[in-house]
Amino acid sequence: IHVKHENHNPTGAFKIRGGLNLIASLSDGERRRGVITASTGNHGQSIAFASLLAGVSCIVAVPKDNNPQKNAKMRAFGATVVEQGKDFDEAREWVEREAEASGRRYVHSANEPLLIAGVGTYALEIFEELPEPDVIFVPIGGGSGACGCSIARTGLGRKTRIIGVQAVEADAFTRSWRGPERVVAAQTATFAEGLATRHTFDLTFGILKRELYDIVTLTEAELEEGVRLALRATQNLAEGAGAASLMAAVKMRDQLDGSKVVCVMTGGNLNMSALQRIIA
Incomplete structure (x- = not known):
């Protein structure tokens, strides 16, 4: 084995690879508007870390009672962490509504080729x-x-x-x-x-x-x-x-x-x- x-x-996880690739590919307009995503932690850390390096505003929605260590690391990377819903999927649904209202680039944790x-x-x-x-x-x-x-x-x-x-x-x-x-x-x-x-x-x-x-x-x-x-x-x-x-x-x-x-x-x-x- x-x-x-x-x-x-x-960030302590493989997800950082995807976050760096996606944030590096944002248009100028997307960079100005910022990004928003939902995560239980590792995806959120990747987007927060990459956004910090690129100077992009980042919001991450997490479920209530999420892993506190992961929440703390996302905040340390400069993200605004918002607790929404009882689980990942409820946090994701909130993000989809918020992205439409705010104009931020919604970064889905899975449906993203980049x-x-x-x-x-x-x-x-x-x-x-x-x-x-x-x-x-x-x-x-x-x-x-x-x-x-x-x-x-x-x-x-x-x-x-x-x-x-x-x-x-x-x-x-x-x-x-x-x-x-x-x-x-x-x-x-x-x-x-x-x-x-x-x-x-x-x-x-x-x-x-x-x-x-x-x-x-x-x-x-x-x-x-x-x-x-x-x-x-x-x-x-x-x-x-x-x-x-x-x-x-x-x-x-x-x-x-x-x-x-x-x-x-x-x-x-x-x-x-x-x-x-x-x-x-």
Whole structure:
């Protein structure tokens, strides 16, 4: 097993790649009007960090009771953080209304080709170092990371199987991908906020419906064990979503015997109260 450490990026997550690419591509008018987005943290940090570098005003809507460490980092990067709704999707719906009223450039966390192109650069680094991995495990929330990886794989002509990882308690994408129609969940109940979406999104779902090999779902106990496993095996602090790929590989180990496997550790921004509970 090889681990791709995106948790060592400046914001502690892979999302920074997409934020830098998108903000660098804004028109002069968009820069003047500023940007607005919704996030549970890592996407918001990426847009806030890139906006800070570019001198662009940034608003990030987060759910109530969001990870306080992620909120603090977004504020440290100069963003105005606004609490809206009980979960990511309610925060996103507020942002869509606010963007229309204010004229700010709405940055969707998934339906953005420039975000996907940016985050996909992590996959180019994987294939540069390991030209022919058999399997890459990638956690799926909105799906941009898995899309970037899949597009890079296909563009390079590799045969690597891309396997997504979701939480059992936030599996709308999994049920949509496996079923005849797309599903909207009534709620999510996972501590791994990077996986906590109730909806699928047009751009990422369309790509992954075509490109993804399979999906593994993890219980909350398995996600917590993934965090402990990351600490023991890699000496890295991973958030729930960031450790999910490693735990998925362990769960599927009997099917992977002899395979060259890559697990993408997408982020390390774990809520300290969650860490205390998990390692107690």
